[in-house]
Amino acid sequence: MNAYYRALPFASGLPQWEPADAAWHGGAEPWPPQRTPATAEQLEEWAEADVQDESFHPIATFADGACVGASAAISFDVTVPGGGTVKTAGVTSTGVIATHRRRGYLRRMMQAMFEAALDRGEPLAMLSASEGSIYGRFGFSPATYRTRWELARHEAALLPAAPDPGSLELVDAAQAKQFWPVVHAKVRANRVGELTPLPGRWDRLSDGADGTNGPLRYLAHRDQHGEVDGIANFRLPWSSTAVNAGTLVVEALEATNPTAYRALWSLMVDFDLTKTIVAPGRPRDEPLRWMLANPRAMRITRQSDNLWARLLDVPRALTQRSYDTAGEVAFTVDDDQMCPANNRTWLLRAGGTSVTCVATDQQADLTITISALSSLYFGGMSAHDLTYAGRITPHADGVIAQLTRLFRIDPEPHNSFGF
């Protein structure tokens, strides 16, 4: 089992990426933070925890009797348009040892993980990509964005709004650990792309300092009945240069309603003795922009893909989300080498609460790559853009507009954490 963990990138002492290359991380510093290779005891601890976790499906690959590559799929649920959830294989921690790369080991592990996911009844796979050039060839394609923005405090005046009948409270890590699962469960039900938290997701919250980053601090909001309906994690990092001093970093902020959302941001953007507010992992469609008297004050400093999606079972996945408009479209998939059952012409029919997707002999309205369909699935990507990029080929007038009406959603999909 230790050989398995040694092949994983995070256990073998992953090299640092420049922040621009690791754009999905979104932080100001190179990622990951300094980390030494795991000790034998640590590997054993991980192994013990993982073998007991039924949602963890490890895979390894061998050459000459030695483990040369490893990965895992984690089973979880992801929220899809309509508010339902779909069982998903989250591919994570993929690594092939440096001497054995580019020989097809990852491709074989990926194929085996797809087949195992289909056997478990998971019609979808997802991942976050270390590099943007690796996973498209396996049918993955970006489905959510992650945005980092900055705001100068002196430009952060908010437009007036009704008084808040609720209250804000600075809380400690113990309280934050109780509040986060409650708030996230409500947010997750209403935000496409949000994931079921892995066990222990909030266990690591603490009041201790984290080097020059300073301790994580927690701000909670309660409604007028005393129920917690929003929470933020923020830091006031120490800086060795005057120019970067006075930064407040909002690491996470979730609210179940507009009043709590506004209250939390009102304090975050006007915190005494700070001059810049930085938020690294935000949705692209951040309502705060519309609350600013000067919306241009919010400067996007990085935007990248976040989760990548891959439909493994096209009809099953498409019938597990809903569509706001009634309509139908016949489309052909013909490029799926890894899940060949998807290579058919399909008729998707959405009307009210009923959705069907069946193989058809009728003429297709369009041809779409499996990766483009996977991007469209969560409703955040543009059918128009994918058509201009040559990933969708329309065979009749008006079909791209019809595809947009069927698939696009508002608000955009977003996942506040990965796996």
Ligand SMILES: CC(=O)SCCNC(=O)CCNC(=O)[C@H](O)C(C)(C)COP(=O)(O)OP(=O)(O)OC[C@H]1O[C@@H](n2cnc3c(N)ncnc32)[C@H](O)[C@@H]1OP(=O)(O)O
């Ligand atoms: C979801 C995650 O886990 S993100 C973390 C990913 N892990 C890392 O980045 C750690 C360092 N890298 C590695 O361990 C390995 O290079 C891996 C896991 C990324 C790839 O494993 P390999 O066994 O080398 O991949 P494999 O040989 O199966 O490659 C399949 C295809 O991807 C291509 N490819 C593999 N890695 C890369 C890369 N880093 N950049 C561009 N293309 C790549 C190969 O050229 C090959 O192309 P082809 O299908 O046209 O022939």
